Amino acid sequence: MITVTGLTKRYARNTAVDHITFEVQKGQIVGFLGPNGAGKTTTMRMLTCFLPPTDGTAVVAGFDVLEHPLEVKRRIGYLPETPPLYPEMSAAEYLEFVGKLKGLSGSELRQRIDYVTRRCNIDDVKHKLLGKLSKGYRQRVGLAQAIVHNPDVLILDEPTAGLDPKQINETRDLIKSLAGDHTIVLSTHILPEVEQTCEQVIIINKGKLVATDSVQHLQNRARGVESVLVEVAGRNGALDPLTVQRCLEQVAGSGRVIVKETRSDRSIFEVENRKERSIRSDLARAVVESGWDLNELRSAAMSLEEVFLELTREEAPAHAAPVEMAEKGAAQ
Amino acid sequence: MRNVWVICRKELHGYFVSPVAYLLLTMFAVIVGFFFWNALGYFILSAMESQLRGQTQPMNINEDIIRPVLSNVSVIGLFLIPVITMRLFAEEKRSGTIELLVTSPVTDVEIITGKWLAAVILYAVMLLVTAINFSFLFRYGNPDWKPLAIGYLGLLLQAGALLAIGTFISTLTRNQIIAGAATFGVCLLLWVLDWVSGYDQATWAKVLSYMSVITHFDSFSKGVLDTKDIIFYVSLAFLGLFFTARSMESLRWRS
Numbered sequence: 001m002i003t004v005t006g007l008t009k010r011y012a013r014n015t016a017v018d019h020i021t022f023e024v025q026k027g028q029i030v031g032f033l034g035p036n037g038a039g040k041t042t043t044m045r046m047l048t049c050f051l052p053p054t055d056g057t058a059v060v061a062g063f064d065v066l067e068h069p070l071e072v073k074r075r076i077g078y079l080p081e082t083p084p085l086y087p088e089m090s091a092a093e094y095l096e097f098v099g100k101l102k103g104l105s106g107s108e109l110r111q112r113i114d115y116v117t118r119r120c121n122i123d124d125v126k127h128k129l130l131g132k133l134s135k136g137y138r139q140r141v142g143l144a145q146a147i148v149h150n151p152d153v154l155i156l157d158e159p160t161a162g163l164d165p166k167q168i169n170e171t172r173d174l175i176k177s178l179a180g181d182h183t184i185v186l187s188t189h190i191l192p193e194v195e196q197t198c199e200q201v202i203i204i205n206k207g208k209l210v211a212t213d214s215v216q217h218l219q220n221r222a223r224g225v226e227s228v229l230v231e232v233a234g235r236n237g238a239l240d241p242l243t244v245q246r247c248l249e250q251v252a253g254s255g256r257v258i259v260k261e262t263r264s265d266r267s268i269f270e271v272e273n274r275k276e277r278s279i280r281s282d283l284a285r286a287v288v289e290s291g292w293d294l295n296e297l298r299s300a301a302m303s304l305e306e307v308f309l310e311l312t313r314e315e316a317p318a319h320a321a322p323v324e325m326a327e328k329g330a331a332q
Numbered sequence: 333m334r335n336v337w338v339i340c341r342k343e344l345h346g347y348f349v350s351p352v353a354y355l356l357l358t359m360f361a362v363i364v365g366f367f368f369w370n371a372l373g374y375f376i377l378s379a380m381e382s383q384l385r386g387q388t389q390p391m392n393i394n395e396d397i398i399r400p401v402l403s404n405v406s407v408i409g410l411f412l413i414p415v416i417t418m419r420l421f422a423e424e425k426r427s428g429t430i431e432l433l434v435t436s437p438v439t440d441v442e443i444i445t446g447k448w449l450a451a452v453i454l455y456a457v458m459l460l461v462t463a464i465n466f467s468f469l470f471r472y473g474n475p476d477w478k479p480l481a482i483g484y485l486g487l488l489l490q491a492g493a494l495l496a497i498g499t500f501i502s503t504l505t506r507n508q509i510i511a512g513a514a515t516f517g518v519c520l521l522l523w524v525l526d527w528v529s530g531y532d533q534a535t536w537a538k539v540l541s542y543m544s545v546i547t548h549f550d551s552f553s554k555g556v557l558d559t560k561d562i563i564f565y566v567s568l569a570f571l572g573l574f575f576t577a578r579s580m581e582s583l584r585w586r587s
Contacts, residue, residue: 045431048431048435049434049435050431050434050435050584051584051585052584052585070437070439071437073435073436073437074437076435078431078432078435080428080431080432081428082427082428084427084428084429084430084431084432085427085429086342086346086427086429087427088345088346088349088350089345089349093345097338097342098432098436100338101335101338101339101432101433101436101437101438102436102437103437145432
């Protein structure tokens with residue numbers, strides 16, 4: 001439904017989006033994930049024909065955004081970060097205006113307005129002025145506006161930003177329920193949101209594509225590099241973390257060992273699990289046999305959050321370098 | 333064309349649910365009414381004087397009331413036009429609703445034309461209210477209606493040109509005050525440019541005087557339909573709308 005190839009947006013001084021390539025299948029919900037300022041909004045604006053790309057192509061619903069912008073615009077619904085509402089209009093007037101703007105008329109227009117007001121649960125504020133609505137309702141009217149012309153593709157820029165937890169859940173459910181009829185691209189910097197709502201995730205950082213994969217895959221990938229946290233204490237007070245580290249490294253199946261925290265009599269280590277099966281029991285035996293106490297032993301499964309941080313860090317070696325140095329320093 | 337109308341109606345809705353339209357209508361009606369009242373007062377006074385002196389010089393309502401009042405209306409318009417146009421694009425840019433318009437299946441030209449048309453319609457309604465004054469002249473006297481109609485046509489053409497310039501300036505900023513102030517400055521300048529012709533007849537003075545919107549209104553207020561003045565206003569309006577379109581395009585490349 002959406003095919004993006006080498007999409008680039010350059011401004012005078014910086015490159016906001018740098019050669020991004022991805023594809024979205026029909027009916028999917030795709031999460032567009034990245035820290036603030038990563039280029040999410042710019043990419044979405046290029047998909048909606050608001051900004052023309054400097055380089056590369058984007059084909060939305062079968063039409064190129066540069067060559068046939070009107071055809072693309074007819075087939076997309078777009079909810080910008082702040083819902084584009086006119087405060088002096090009532091919700092009903094507003095939806096009528098947007099519907100007409102998108103090319104609806106007559107009984108079709110009335111049917112669609114009825115449908116989206118029901119779907120987005122804004123029946124009770126239909127005749128209130130938009131300027132007087134609460135944030136949650138404004139967001140819902142924004143969403144209603146985006147789907148009023150039954151578009152093939154829905155592009156939502158941070159649809160849950162600034163809502164309270166209850167509203168966030170409602171909005172997520174609403175978005176999920178829309179998935180069958182529409183292909184949805186939503187951007188967010190909140191990870192659990194992607195885990196909960198999306199099937200596929202596109203991670204970008206500093207304008208560059210970092211990863212594009214299904215949420216399932218990414219989580220599996222995260223579990224693949226499971227690591228174990230071990231807290232060790234010396235029996236008679238003093239404990240030399242380096243000796244413990246060397247001991248843990250010798251356990252079959254353990255990878256890199258990092259000293260996470262050191263106090264006078266105990267230390268916490270993070271041990272990478274390189275083996276298929278868990279190495280926890282082996283680690284426990286090694287610690288006890290060496291004459292130390294084992295205070296705690298738990299697996300630290302990487303959350304999507306850590307995968308995300310890891311991935312976005314890899315792409316920025318200049319920033320990553322000092323962090324790794326610090327880790328090595330601590331390890332030695 | 334349908335899209336132009338959709339946008340135009342939305343703008344008119346914006347004018348008429350907010351106090352803007354009513355404020356403008358009231359101010360315009362009061363000020364023009366005051367000018368009319370003055371012109372009428374002078375007319376009656378001089379009519380009585382000439383009667384007392386026993387002169388039988390014919391007096392002309394068109395020349396002595398309608399013409400000066402129409403000239404005044406055209407100047408008052410210059411002051412109110414910024415208020416009409418300042419919000420057109422600046423407000424959409426500030427609130428982000430411009431994203432809705434630009435990502436809808438309508439062309440830039442349709443958006444611009446719709447907004448400008450709404451501004452022209454509002455101004456036309458304002459002019460219509462001032463026409464009440466002149467209707468009294470028809471009730472109690474017998475002025476010629478043709479020069480009056482041509483005068484109103486001139487006012488509308490002049491406003492069309494200035495509103496186009498105001499629309500353009502509104503696309504340059506997201507701050508309504510700045511848009512309004514800049515439009516006011518430009519309108520004022522286009523008015524006073526003509527003053528150089530008072531002391532200089534060199535070519536540059538003639539060019540400046542030609543560029544003044546007031547010079548071109550003279551013939552309309554006399555009731556003369558001059559093609560060169562019509563062309564001036566129409567081309568100025570086109571120029572303003574053309575710049576608006578270019579500005580909207582550059583908005584996308586920069587934003």
